[in-house]
Amino acid sequence: MDDETRRLRGAAFEAVADVYERSRPTYPDPAVDWLVGAAPVRVLELGAGTGKLTGSLLARGHTVVATDSSGAMLAQLRRNHPDSESLPARAEQLPFRSLSFDAVVVAQAFHWFDPVAALPEISRVLRPQGTFALVWNLRDESVPWVRRLGTAIGSDRADWVEDDLEAVDTSGLFAPVERQRFRFWQQLDRDGLLGLVESRSHIAVLGGDERARVMTAVEALYDEYGRGHDGMRLPYVTHCLRTRRTTPAPPEQEPPQESPDAEGDLLFDFR
Ligand SMILES: C[S@@+](CC[C@H](N)C(=O)[O-])C[C@H]1O[C@@H](n2cnc3c(N)ncnc32)[C@H](O)[C@@H]1O
Numbered sequence: 437m438d439d440e441t442r443r444l445r446g447a448a449f450e451a452v453a454d455v456y457e458r459s460r461p462t463y464p465d466p467a468v469d470w471l472v473g474a475a476p477v478r479v480l481e482l483g484a485g486t487g488k489l490t491g492s493l494l495a496r497g498h499t500v501v502a503t504d505s506s507g508a509m510l511a512q513l514r515r516n517h518p519d520s521e522s523l524p525a526r527a528e529q530l531p532f533r534s535l536s537f538d539a540v541v542v543a544q545a546f547h548w549f550d551p552v553a554a555l556p557e558i559s560r561v562l563r564p565q566g567t568f569a570l571v572w573n574l575r576d577e578s579v580p581w582v583r584r585l586g587t588a589i590g591s592d593r594a595d596w597v598e599d600d601l602e603a604v605d606t607s608g609l610f611a612p613v614e615r616q617r618f619r620f621w622q623q624l625d626r627d628g629l630l631g632l633v634e635s636r637s638h639i640a641v642l643g644g645d646e647r648a649r650v651m652t653a654v655e656a657l658y659d660e661y662g663r664g665h666d667g668m669r670l671p672y673v674t675h676c677l678r679t680r681r682t683t684p685a686p687p688e689q690e691p692p693q694e695s696p697d698a699e700g701d702l703l704f705d706f707r
Pocket of ligand 1: 446447449450460482483484485486487488489503504505506509525526527528542543544545548549550
């Protein structure tokens with residue numbers, strides 16, 4: 437994906453925050469435990485969206501600072517988690533002092549970041565040996581009907597995980613990456629399946645006619661595979677990566693200046 441496509445599609449969530457909140461799944465509990473561990477720590481969540489992972493982190497007693505580049509997604513997050521700390525921020529330019537967090541977590545979003553700019557920022561705000569964890573829910577396309585859904589709407593990109601793993605590994609900023617997978621199923625009725633498709637950024641950026649064609653194909657698929665009141669159970673594989681910051685602590689640094697999304701001179705020090 438070129439930089440411009442990544443920027444446009446990464447920004448497309450602004451227009452689909454409601455349907456995203458209604459339709460996207462959360463993350464399985466064993467995956468959340470594997471990513472950040474059981475002991476409560478200070479977590480920075482990047483690309484937190486409407487808070488699908490945030491809730492699970494808060495429920496485990498972690499202190500979470502949730503950030504996202506989209507105001508509409510963050511507004512949903514604040515409705516879901518009114519007591520959470522949240523603010524607008526791009527992953528490439530974090531308005532936090534160095535060494536501020538025990539863990540940085542990214543769910544379903546790292547592929548929208550510019551890794552060349554974001555990885556040094558993530559390393560900077562982490563304490564030495566702090567955890568950097570990434571997670572994606574990908575539809576399990578080893579199942580034939582799920583593969584047909586993928587063909588109708590454009591497949592989940594399993595190579596997101598591989599590309600991002602390589603970016604982290606080759607950055608020289610983190611220890612060798614560990615990976616783990618978990619399975620779960622999402623119960624969906626017709627509206628749920630249609631919403632899931634509408635909430636995808638590559639569908640959100642389509643023109644009206646093209647989007648209508650995709651949605652008609654998805655309705656036909658639901659008619660074929662949905663089971664009345666039981667709807668359908670969509671299988672997922674949750675892909676998890678985790679590593680630790682290895683670089684020695686740098687001298688105290690100010691975050692980069694002139695963030696277009698930062699509000700004035702925001703500078704948060706959570707130590
Ligand atoms: C697929 S959503 C994931 C949201 C949430 N983490 C979840 O698991 O449901 C991707 C999120 O990344 C955000 N995003 C895209 N580019 C970003 C960037 N450069 N910096 C921070 N957030 C970004 C989008 O606004 C969107 O909320």
